Structure formats: structure tokens, C-alpha cells
Amino acid sequence: MLALLGPNGAGKTTTVEILEGFLGPDAGEVRVLGLDPAKQRQVLLERVGIVLQECAVEQFLTVRETFERRASYYPHPRDVPEIIRTVGLEEKTGARVRTLSGGQQRRLDLGLGLVGDPEVLFLDEPTTGFDPSARREAWEVVHQLASKGLTVLLTTHYMDEAQALADTVAVIARGQIVASGTPESIGGRDSGEATVRFAWPAGLESLGELSLDGASPSVLETTDGRLVEIKTQAPTGVLHRLTAWAVDRGLELERLEVTRPSLEDVYLSITADEAGTS
């Protein structure tokens, strides 16, 4: 599963719409499943599933009818009751689409993308507007599908979504891919500096003789109180010295944590660089 990540207006939807054949490319060559989306669209549409942003569904049909109607467009559709189960709408099978909640409508959307038994699924911001539990449910569905071998192209501006779902993340800005890799390694996440942080121990006058092998602590005054932060390439050694120092003095290091830059930090720094160069 590939996630396209980028700020609004970066070209995510445009990219996907070119791949889906809604738009023709201004230049270059596009192939999806070996087909040209602009010229061989009709054939391609039988083999891909498209889940669009903000697209209405006929309000007065039931969930089952909506799926059956869509299934009638495909040469080898999947079994409708099975799709309804997959997206968790069994209890709404006979309900009209207009009575579904936002999250249920989006799952209906997802199901509609799957009816034709696609080889590739395009998901354009599938969980925008979801409440947290609906997002988890949708992720679960997508995750299962991807684990069964379906190729998924996801666009999103949620970091956690890309992190939860994608094998590969590509960050797109101003129509260009500016970084790509696994969610764990993109932008040097796995090799960059780690941050060790803890709350200033109550009653302590100064850090005194805390020696950290060259890494130097800095003190931050935050709304959460005073914090000590240490940036280092070698967190294991730093942590060892730090904890030895604290144990010697009988100090409990409250809120001690070691963090790598989050996908969001990396994303923000990549897109900020891009904005800076323009």
C-alpha cells in the first residue's frame, strides 16, 4: 500500500485523478495496470476501484440495492452480501442510504470501490470527517484488504493514517514527490537524532555534574512546567549515564521519554523546506 501525503493543494487529488483517467496529463506518460487511463479508461474502470472524495450516492436506494446496482456494471463483481459484511454494514442492508451516518456512508463508499473486485484500489482521503472509532474501523477494513494482496493507493493528509496503513509513504508538494520511503524511515526518521526528555526534578537546584558524553542538556520552560531536553545520536549511552546520575541522587525522573522525530515532524520539515525554496 502506497500513501501519498501532502498539504492541501499539493497535487494529491490531481495525481489520483490523472491515474483514474478523470484528467489527462499535461505531459508525460501514465500507465495503470499497463493501460493508459485517459485513452483506455473504459477497460481500466472494470479493473480498478475508485473511492472518491465528497461524492453523493443515490439517497433513496437501500444499501443492498446500491451495491447490487454497482455490481451490475462489472463483468465479475464480488458477492454483494460479502462486501456488505466486509465494510460492516450488515445491520444496514435494508436501510436507505439517506439514513446512514457519515461514517457509514464512507464505508458504503469504500464498499462501492470494492464491488468490481478490483486489482488496484484508489482511496482519496477515505477518513476525512470520521470520528476516531469510525477511522479505526475503516483502517481495519483497508488493512485486511491490503493484507490479501490488493494494491492500494491512499491519499491523505493525516500522518497517523499513513503510518497505520501504508507500506510506503511518498510526500508530495507542488506536484512533485519530495520524499519517499517506509513510514519508519522516511526523511531519515530511523537515523536522525533522538530526543531524551524529562521533567525538572522538584527541589533540584542545578543539573550539576551531570555528564553525558558530550551531549548537552537544555532546559525548556513550557506550559507543562520546566523540562530538560537532550538531543543525541546515541540515546543508549546518554540514558545509561542519566539514569545512573539520577539513581545516585535518589531522584525519580518524572515523564522520562525517548522519542524519534514523528512522521508528522518529518513531514512538516520536508514540506517547510519545499515552501522555503519556492
Add this chain to the structure above:
Amino acid sequence: MSAVESVSVPGPAGPARTSGIGAIRMIATDLRYQQLSYWRNRFGAFFTFFMPVMFLVIFGSLYSGQKIAPSANTGSATINYDQYFVPAILTLGVISSCYTYLAVQLATQREEGLLKRVRSSPLPPWAFLVAVVLSCVIRTAVLVGLTLGVGAAFYQLVFPPHAALALLVTVLVGTATFCSIGIAITVIIPNADAAPAIVNGIYLPLMFISGTFFPLKSTLLVSKIAAWFPVQPFVKATFAALNPNVHGLGIEWGHIVTMAIWGAAAMVFALRRFRWMPSRKQ
């Protein structure tokens, strides 16, 4: 850094599948769901049927049984006003079902992304539009039957011998014409909110100057203007189809050709300019 246009997903090519029978089956299936959807939406069904039937009842209560004196337009014998207002309101019904409803429906569906969704499926776009038009034809046929039924049952509408064929020809051409215009007009509708205003803003003035409620003298300036548009020819041809003073087929070919020219022009325009995508929200 790879450029966006080089993104591709490899795989083998497959054969296309749109045989004649497959297409007919697709259209029939989609038509069924469009009909289901239409009749379940009580507001939509109510408004298509309410206005024509309301006018029929109002004019029937006020003027049923009154006489129209012989004239160049109505023929040599006195006829009941019923023979005029029932066919005239029949045109109002056909136009509100084909032109008004279709235009508002398609413009709204386009802006809501429903048409875009159709384009994301393998249903050929033309097959979808054929199903839309057939669904409209079914609705119109029900409305025409209802109008004539109410006219004959509650008022004094009579059917001259030529009526069946003349009505069939006139109403068929009228349905085709106003469906085409309804589809074409969506091109100039910028958003869903503007749809009713634009659609009615064009039809309502024409409705009044085309003699939809009372016969207008053809020497009036407004009648001369209206003669250039498709509504007045439709009213006159439908009236002739039910006019007991008419001898022969009762098919007003001149008026029918005027309508057909408008219909053909609208169809050409629609084929070239019809939009499936919602307008970009600014």
C-alpha cells in the same frame, strides 16, 4: 526525485466488454434503480405531478363547460374550453417532467458528485444518460395518462377519432425535445442552488406568452415572439391533436418541426458541452 507523471502500476491489459446485449441489460438494470429511486423520493414525485394536476383542477373548476367561440385558431364550431386547457396543461406537465425536473436533477447530481461517481464505474456514460431519459419518458407517460384521465373523467374532455395518433406523435416529439433542452440547459447552470431559478426563469415567461392557460390571438406581439420558441408550437400542436373541429390527422407538422429543430440543436449542444464533474468550489 521522481516526477508525478512517472507513477505507474504495472499489469496485463484486458479485453473490453460492451456487447449490444450487455449494454441493453446494463441500461435496463440502471433504469430499474432510477425508477425505484424516483418514486421513493416523495417530494420529487409530488412536485412533478402536483403542479399540472393543480392547474387542471383550478382551470377545471373555474372554466369547465364554458365555450370558446369559433375563430381562426380553434375552427368553425364552438368548442368547450375543456378541449383547450386540458391539452395546454398536458404540455405544462410534459415540460415540467422532461425539462424542469431533468435539468434540476442532472445539475444537482453533477454538483453533488453523483455523475462523477457514475464516471468512476465501468457503466458507459451514454448508457447512464439513456437510462435517465427512459426513466423520464416513463414518468412523463404516467403524467400524460393522468392528465388525460382527469380531463375525461372529471371535466368535459372528448377524444376525436384522430386524437390517438396525433397525440402520440406530438407528445413523443415534445418529450424528446424538452428532454434534450433539459439536458442542454445544465451546461449553463453554474451550481445546484441556481438550477431552479435558471430553469424556471426561462420557462415561466414562455409559459405565459405561449397560451398555456388561455388561447392568445396570434396577432399579438408576444404570440409572434413565442412562435419562435418551442413552447407555443407544442401547445398548438397538442391542442390540434385533441381539437374536434380538425378533420384529417390533426398532426401539426409545422409546429412539430419547429420543436424538433430546437430539440436537435439542444441535443448537439448537450453532446458537445455536457459536464459530469462538479464545478470547482472556489
